[in-house]
Amino acid sequence: MPRGRPRQFDLDRALDTALLLFWRHGYEGTSLKALTEAIGVNVPSLYSAFGNKEELFAKAVARNLQKPASYLPKALGEPTARRAVEKLFRGAINMTRNSRYPEGCLLVRGALVAGPSSEAICQELSRRRAGAEAAVRRRFERAIAEGDLPAKVDAAPLARYIVTVLWGLSVQAAGGATRAQLKEVVEWALRCWPESE
Amino acid sequence: MPRGRPRQFDLDRALDTALLLFWRHGYEGTSLKALTEAIGVNVPSLYSAFGNKEELFAKAVARNLQKPASYLPKALGEPTARRAVEKLFRGAINMTRNSRYPEGCLLVRGALVAGPSSEAICQELSRRRAGAEAAVRRRFERAIAEGDLPAKVDAAPLARYIVTVLWGLSVQAAGGATRAQLKEVVEWALRCWPESE
DNA sequence: ATTTTATTGTAGCACTCGCTAAACAAATGT
DNA sequence: ACATTTGTTTAGCGAGTGCTACAATAAAAT
Numbered sequence: 001m002p003r004g005r006p007r008q009f010d011l012d013r014a015l016d017t018a019l020l021l022f023w024r025h026g027y028e029g030t031s032l033k034a035l036t037e038a039i040g041v042n043v044p045s046l047y048s049a050f051g052n053k054e055e056l057f058a059k060a061v062a063r064n065l066q067k068p069a070s071y072l073p074k075a076l077g078e079p080t081a082r083r084a085v086e087k088l089f090r091g092a093i094n095m096t097r098n099s100r101y102p103e104g105c106l107l108v109r110g111a112l113v114a115g116p117s118s119e120a121i122c123q124e125l126s127r128r129r130a131g132a133e134a135a136v137r138r139r140f141e142r143a144i145a146e147g148d149l150p151a152k153v154d155a156a157p158l159a160r161y162i163v164t165v166l167w168g169l170s171v172q173a174a175g176g177a178t179r180a181q182l183k184e185v186v187e188w189a190l191r192c193w194p195e196s197e
Numbered sequence: 198m199p200r201g202r203p204r205q206f207d208l209d210r211a212l213d214t215a216l217l218l219f220w221r222h223g224y225e226g227t228s229l230k231a232l233t234e235a236i237g238v239n240v241p242s243l244y245s246a247f248g249n250k251e252e253l254f255a256k257a258v259a260r261n262l263q264k265p266a267s268y269l270p271k272a273l274g275e276p277t278a279r280r281a282v283e284k285l286f287r288g289a290i291n292m293t294r295n296s297r298y299p300e301g302c303l304l305v306r307g308a309l310v311a312g313p314s315s316e317a318i319c320q321e322l323s324r325r326r327a328g329a330e331a332a333v334r335r336r337f338e339r340a341i342a343e344g345d346l347p348a349k350v351d352a353a354p355l356a357r358y359i360v361t362v363l364w365g366l367s368v369q370a371a372g373g374a375t376r377a378q379l380k381e382v383v384e385w386a387l388r389c390w391p392e393s394e
Numbered sequence: 395a396t397t398t399t400a401t402t403g404t405a406g407c408a409c410t411c412g413c414t415a416a417a418c419a420a421a422t423g424t
Numbered sequence: 425a426c427a428t429t430t431g432t433t434t435a436g437c438g439a440g441t442g443c444t445a446c447a448a449t450a451a452a453a454t
Contacts, residue, residue: 001421001422002421002422002429002430003421003422003423003428003429003430004420004421004422004428004429004430004431005419005420005421005422005429005430005431005432006420006421006430006431007430007431007432008431008432024310025310025311025312025313026225026309026310026311026312028223028225028226028312029225029310029311029312029313029315030312031312031410031411031412032411032412032413033410033411034312041432042432042433042434043412043413043414044413044414044415044431044432044433044434045431045432045433047412047413047414048430048431048432049431052412052413053412053413102310104309108309108368109309109310112223112301112305112306112309112368112371113221113222113223113226113299113306113371114222114223114226115222115223115225115226115227115228115231116222116226118226122371126371126372126373129368129372130372154381157378157381157382157384157385158385160369160374160378160381160382161381161382161385161386163365163369164362164365164366164368164369164382164386165361165362165365165386166365167364167365167368167369168360168361168362168363168364168365168366168368169361169365170368171305171309171326171361171364171365171367171368172357172360172361172364174309174310174319174323175323175326175327176323177357181354181357184351184354184357184358185354185357185358185361187354188354188355188358188389189358189361189362189386189389190389191388191389192385192386192387192388192389198451198452199399199400199451199452200398200399200400200451200452200453201398201399201400201401201450201451201452202399202400202401202402202449202450202451202452203400203401203450203451204400204401204402205401205402228440228441228442229441229442229443230440230441238402239402239403239404240442240443240444241401241402241403241404241443241444241445242401242402242403244442244443244444245400245401245402246401249442249443250442250443
């Protein structure tokens with residue numbers, strides 16, 4: 001056991017409920033009062049554990065990518081690019097319309113825009129989205145090298161298209177689109193797939 | 198001339214600068230102080246002219262649809278559904294990457310999520326997005342009735358797919374995507390067009 | 395000239411924001 | 425027993441939030 005007084009709340013549980021709040025109301029829409037009340041802890045305890053609101057948000061984003069959004073790396077592990085994208089979309093819909101989570105992706109809901117004081121948050125999320133896009137692009141580059149995708153296909157624009165649909169699905173989900181409706185969108189989105197022509 | 202002391206600022210100009218601020222920083226990220234300073238007017242004048250912050254936002258949204266986002270009804274007036282969608286995407290990119298405007302669409306940037314006090318704003322924007330989707334759907338229904346689109350095509354899912362890409366483009370633009378990159382996305386998005394099969 | 399009507403400027407309301415200093419409490423180390 | 429370390433509690437800071445009461449001002453109506 002460590003030296004001083006033991007912490008009276010679970011760090012991971014606290015981070016999970018913080019994640020849910022940020023996910024639902026966004027960075028600016030989530031107040032410290034809401035956070036501390038939901039976690040059941042006082043403000044200084046939260047600060048000594050996670051730093052400040054900005055750091056807490058960053059850690060919540062990291063946790064989001066490890067747990068609820070872990071479908072992305074898993075999907076990209078599929079043997080073919082086509083199946084990877086299918087699983088990617090399926091995973092997105094699964095997370096995006098899940099009773100345990102808010103509708104849509106934290107990377108889109110968290111802070112697409114913000115006041116002058118929270119611009120760093122926007123940029124952080126923007127980088128994360130770009131990271132997801134890059135991961136998809138690398139998977140397509142591999143698929144091209146393996147002959148899985150036609151050599152004439154350019155990986156970067158295709159990846160950008162796929163994640164554009166992905167972010168669009170988040171907006172739709174945030175607006176109340178049902179799982180079936182999102183599936184229909186994915187069906188249309190996949191009709192342009194290179195192999196099918 | 199009306200009865201009392203004449204207003205010393207232009208209502209439309211004020212609404213335009215309010216629109217730009219809401220557009221850039223979102224509803225929650227735009228403070229009354231920022232609004233009044235940018236417009237060059239005191240708080241009570243703003244309130245007597247527009248009501249409160251929420252009403253001002255609603256009027257800014259309405260103005261946005263009349264001016265910067267007027268490309269939507271114009272695009273849907275094109276003779277064929279295919280050309281309508283092409284013009285829709287082109288108009289969206291034009292607005293979304295325009296030096297005069299923030300990057301992306303107000304309907305997505307304004308308030309995708311919000312704190313408990315601003316949920317009405319989210320719903321308002323959600324309704325507006327649904328309205329845009331419905332307009333596209335009706336255009337497709339007309340196209341099907343005219344034989345412009347194959348009869349087996351279902352208008353609603355196709356419209357939902359198109360606007361999903363549209364909202365996705367807004368997220369991409371907000372993240373710094375260039376005009377050329379967005380055009381590449383649109384190219385991919387249009388490859389699934391029914392006629393092309 | 396006076397009254398009426400509407401906007402403007404000043405000041406400040408009650409409240410929330412993110413955040414922190416200081417005292418108290420509970421564990422370990424010597 | 426005592427000091428040390430660490431977390432919790434209480435209380436409150438300064439700044440900012442949306443909003444409004446009130447008096448001063450500028451026009452039209454009488």
